[in-house]
Amino acid sequence: MVRIEPFQIKSGRIRSGLTAALMAVGMGIGSAAGLPAQAETFLEESGTIVPAEHSYTFEGTAGQAITITLESEEFDSVISLIDAAGEEIAFNDDFGGTLNSALFVTLPADGVYTVTARSFSGEGGDYQLVVRLSSPFDITYNEAQELNQQGNFEDAIARFTDAIALDDSQASAYLGRAEATLGRLYTEQGDSIAGPEDIPADIREVIISDFERAADLIAASGNEERANYLREQTDYLRNGSSEPGM
Structure with a gap:
């Protein structure tokens, strides 16, 4: 568990016995690939997810504006944010018309939050998860x-x-x-x-x-x-x- 000052990056690989074709690209609301690049890495890890889901925790403070992105060129990503009480407070599947995911959240309280990264259809592949302080953009x-x-x-x-x-x-x-x-x-x-x-x-x-x-x-x-x-x-x-x- 780490604080998100300035941000953290997790990278790894999701593996599963299931395979699925990627969904057809289309217009969506609001692209993780289109978000501003960050210059400094706070934390980076790699690993294997079995099954096709993994969770990470971070410590946040009330009123803190954070951005969470989950990107993969190999699978349709899904991301959710869960508070200390175990309640899901934010969720995203496709963002900006891509199969990547992104969340923009103002944290409601001090505490430990859990980010769950998973593959929509269970297919595996490499990914990168980033949790960082939100930019003005x-x-x-x-x-x-x-x-x-x-x-x-x-x-x-x-x-x-x-x-x-x-x-x-x-x-x-x-x-x-x-x-x-x-x-x-x-x-x-x-x-x-x-x-x-x-x-x-x-x-x-x-x-x-x-x-x-x-x-x-x-x-x-x-x-x-x-x-x-x-x-x-x-x-x-x-x-x-x-x-x-x-």
Whole structure:
């Protein structure tokens, strides 16, 4: 058990007799791969998980803002945070349209917390788990996500824009802003939007611009498959000739 000052990293390998194909990439809410890189390692470990789950503990203090990420190129990750009473207080499966996971949490009390990392379908592979203090980008991005989930799309767009101003290299913020822009549009116009041709040209270009920027950042990180998926969505918005992936 360690304190998260400044943060901790766990890396290892999940092993299981089960195999499963990775889920198809798609748009999601809020990418661990898109979070800011950290320069200093506080703790790093490697190991083997049998079965496909492992738990780590850390000591936190009330009001502490933390970011937890679980990344793997080999399996669909799932992460949860459990408090000292054994209650799950946060959970994430797919984050930012990827199969990675991330949590942004303000700790409610002093005590020992448990992070559980597991594979969604039981398939094994290498992973990296990071627990660290949240950055200004993390905090702003999380606020934007919460506003988006509440349906407060106008304020969500503003906070996503603030997050981009803090760090313009994070694909997740562009995707979040595009999603909030679409949410605002459907709230205002509802059933009148039957296809991309019904989206006002200026709004469509804003969404396309965010998709294109996100696709470029994701491609630069090495995930060409997902970048191409986003580009298909962009082409569909621009041309409206066929559904993405068809």
